[in-house]
Amino acid sequence: MVVSQQRTDLVEKVLEDGQFQAQLANAIEQAKEENTTRIACIALKWQGSLDFVDLFERNPLMVKMQVFWRDGDLPSGKSLAIGEAVSFQAQAANVFDEARSLWRNTVAQFVGNGSKWVRFFCGQAFDPETERDVVWKEWPAGLMFLPRYLFIEEELGIRLVISLEVTKELDLASAVHAIRAELQRLSDPLERVERDFQEPLTFAQSSAADLETVESDSLQWKKAVAHVVQKIARKEFAKVVLARRRVWRAKEQISSATVLRNLLTRYETGVVFALQYVDQVFVGASPERLVQSFKQHVHIDCLAGTTARDQDLESDAQAATQLLASQKDRSEHAHVLRGILQDVQDVVGDLSYPDAPKLRSLTNVHHLYTPIEGYRLDGTTILDLVARLHPTPAVAGLPKHAAMMEIRVQEQMDRGFYAGPIGWLDAQGDGAFNVALRCGLLCGRDAVLYAGAGIVEDSNPWAEWAETEWKLQPMQTALSEE
Numbered sequence: 001m002v003v004s005q006q007r008t009d010l011v012e013k014v015l016e017d018g019q020f021q022a023q024l025a026n027a028i029e030q031a032k033e034e035n036t037t038r039i040a041c042i043a044l045k046w047q048g049s050l051d052f053v054d055l056f057e058r059n060p061l062m063v064k065m066q067v068f069w070r071d072g073d074l075p076s077g078k079s080l081a082i083g084e085a086v087s088f089q090a091q092a093a094n095v096f097d098e099a100r101s102l103w104r105n106t107v108a109q110f111v112g113n114g115s116k117w118v119r120f121f122c123g124q125a126f127d128p129e130t131e132r133d134v135v136w137k138e139w140p141a142g143l144m145f146l147p148r149y150l151f152i153e154e155e156l157g158i159r160l161v162i163s164l165e166v167t168k169e170l171d172l173a174s175a176v177h178a179i180r181a182e183l184q185r186l187s188d189p190l191e192r193v194e195r196d197f198q199e200p201l202t203f204a205q206s207s208a209a210d211l212e213t214v215e216s217d218s219l220q221w222k223k224a225v226a227h228v229v230q231k232i233a234r235k236e237f238a239k240v241v242l243a244r245r246r247v248w249r250a251k252e253q254i255s256s257a258t259v260l261r262n263l264l265t266r267y268e269t270g271v272v273f274a275l276q277y278v279d280q281v282f283v284g285a286s287p288e289r290l291v292q293s294f295k296q297h298v299h300i301d302c303l304a305g306t307t308a309r310d311q312d313l314e315s316d317a318q319a320a321t322q323l324l325a326s327q328k329d330r331s332e333h334a335h336v337l338r339g340i341l342q343d344v345q346d347v348v349g350d351l352s353y354p355d356a357p358k359l360r361s362l363t364n365v366h367h368l369y370t371p372i373e374g375y376r377l378d379g380t381t382i383l384d385l386v387a388r389l390h391p392t393p394a395v396a397g398l399p400k401h402a403a404m405m406e407i408r409v410q411e412q413m414d415r416g417f418y419a420g421p422i423g424w425l426d427a428q429g430d431g432a433f434n435v436a437l438r439c440g441l442l443c444g445r446d447a448v449l450y451a452g453a454g455i456v457e458d459s460n461p462w463a464e465w466a467e468t469e470w471k472l473q474p475m476q477t478a479l480s481e482e
């Protein structure tokens with residue numbers, strides 16, 4: 001009783017502080033005057049603490065879409081997006097066209113003090129033109145949503161941005177009543193989704209998938225690599241990235257909160273993300289920024305060329321030096337850099353980058369890394385850059401189209417959202433997108449994990465297989481620790 005009173009007080013304080021009711025009334029007034037729909041976007045101060053990871057897993061409002069996002073490289077980098085104020089789920093290949101028009105139309109309808117902080121979350125399959133297979137059967141080719149509730153962790157506390165569609169018929173009292181009730185549930189640590197099944201879900205149940213056939217066969221994969229190497233020697237392409245998947249089956253329902261916490265502990269930089277769609281969660285720790293734009297200042301990661309790290313300090317330093325000197329990795333890296341620069345030159349001005357790649361050292365691998373900087377031209381949004389950059393030669397190959405066709409033939413699987421772009425943009429068109437790597441899809445007690453490696457002329461199938469093993473490690477570790 002006492003606890004529930006405290007929660008009621010907390011919610012009242014949150015709503016009063018941001019004058020929620022007054023702002024919503026104003027939005028309804030505008031909708032009436034202009035005889036149109038408005039999107040009320042209201043920023044409030046959350047009172048007290050909130051465990052984002054726990055709230056993500058509990059999903060007390062039983063929403064269809066949620067995103068947990070922790071960007072270790074940006075201020076206010078931790079956020080939780082719950083439910084949809086507006087959204088689309090695309091089945092077609094033109095995901096970014098839909099994303100652009102949803103963004104433009106929605107931003108034009110914003111009223112309220114929240115538009116400065118609001119974020120649209122967006123993700124797309126690696127190859128939206130192909131059909132989703134058994135693992136991704138429930139998923140669209142791409143999606144974007146403006147969250148109904150967006151929590152952002154800031155230096156001085158937690159900001160909450162509530163967004164909702166306002167028509168001229170909206171009844172103020174009942175809208176406030178509904179929001180109040182939802183906030184109460186969000187603030188109650190005991191509220192969780194009541195699942196209507198006894199047994200934890202598996203992919204087999206949800207999609208009749210035979211998981212044995214989902215896991216990539218090692219011999220077949222290496223043969224595909226050898227095949228691609230021959231084609232590269234015949235100059236059919238310069239590089240093709242081949243990926244594979246591994247199935248992880250736990251004894252019980254996998255806790256997305258435990259996986260997230262384990263990733264957060266190990267990966268303090270980069271993006272740790274989780275996108276929930278219906279009852280599956282796509283989760284990972286991505287080291288690769290596809291593109292970031294802040295006040296139109298653009299930053300792009302060129303990341304390609306990999307070696308494993310070593311426990312022994314001396315051998316580890318030696319591995320790093322060898323990577324920096326490796327002809328094979330340097331040439332693979334140069335391909336990727338060239339591809340990226342070509343792709344963005346008409347939307348990014350003042351492109352600059354260092355002469356030679358640096359090292360990006362993660363928990364279990366070193367990568368070659370070139371940071372690219374520039375300015376996003378007026379009239380563009382980060383979505384224009386994402387649409388041009390994806391898929392980068394780091395996850396597809398070069399030339400892009402031929403590499404994509406070869407991936408379809410050789411991989412014989414759907415990558416789903418693995419290696420696709422995932423991220424957010426704000427009302428100014430700035431934002432941050434990562435390449436969804438070191439990740440997997442959770443479904444009940446199953447997880448399907450993905451990793452790939454860039455195949456070039458002198459690739460060795462066994463070495464490339466080993467590289468994918470290292471890249472599977474972050475998720476395997478996160479799944480195996482309590």
Ligand SMILES: C=C(O[C@@H]1C=C(C(=O)O)C=C[C@H]1O)C(=O)O
Pocket residue numbers: 241243288303304305306367394395437438450451452453454471
């Ligand atoms: C394809 C992956 O990683 C990409 C491929 C790399 C490479 O081939 O060296 C390095 C980093 C990423 O751009 C993956 O993690 O699955």
